[in-house]
Amino acid sequence: MIISYVQTKGGTGKSTLALNTAFSRHLAGRFKSIALVELDPQGTLKNWWSERTELARDTGRVSFHHISSTQKEVFQDGIQSIAAHNQFIVMDIPGESTGKLHTRFACAVSDLVIIPMRTSTNDETAFADNLYPIIKDIIKVEPKKKNAFFVLPAFTYPQSKKQSIIDYFQDILPPNVSCMPAIYPHRSVYENFNREGSNLHEYARQVQNNKRYSRQALCAIEDVEDIAQTITRMWEN
């Protein structure tokens, strides 16, 4: 199974979500081999993974792959060979204002495309102008992709009710894009956990003696587990 976090708008949590999904307990319990694939020339995850490697952190069932190219054939060959060796692939796609080459490729090749989006007029307009036209093109060529595109409400207030946020998106989303029945709340822990190549679980162990940080880390782990479970459930249905 291949999933991608896609959003042409920058800074919506794609890389953070991709690495945490790859390291979720849920996926580790269900798949023997999980590939975290970064298509981003910025190399956010590549740098993070190098820090993990330097500190010899245990990677469990997760392997990391960075594909940096502007050629469709290079992506295709890369993903094909990763798919031959991995049961589950999580792709991190860059926010792109021009060309949108990585976005197009990821949308075409993924079983599920997850679009982290804030409840803001800016994000909604950017989606309608930049990403939705690509989705429409892909569905035109491949109608079975109709059920592949999901918005994940992102940076939601931790106090907000999950169902009202989901209802809000269901109301405003265009045809063939649904709201995922999960949310990705705003939490300051997501800005700090990944120092020195840590993932959320490692961070939770590092702060276990600090009540406040530890509680935040556990809440974030719960967010991510819920997102990972929702992804496999959506895929099975």
Ligand SMILES: Nc1ncnc2c1ncn2[C@@H]1O[C@H](COP(=O)(O)OP(=O)(O)OP(=O)(O)O)[C@@H](O)[C@H]1O
């Ligand atoms: N749920 C969250 N709550 C608060 N901050 C977050 C959350 N998720 C990510 N962040 C922070 O927001 C910033 C952007 O996150 P991230 O790099 O994951 O976004 P991105 O969509 O991959 O960006 P780009 O489009 O540049 O690749 C980072 O500083 C990250 O630490």
Ligand SMILES: [Mg+2]
């Ligand atoms: Mg990113």
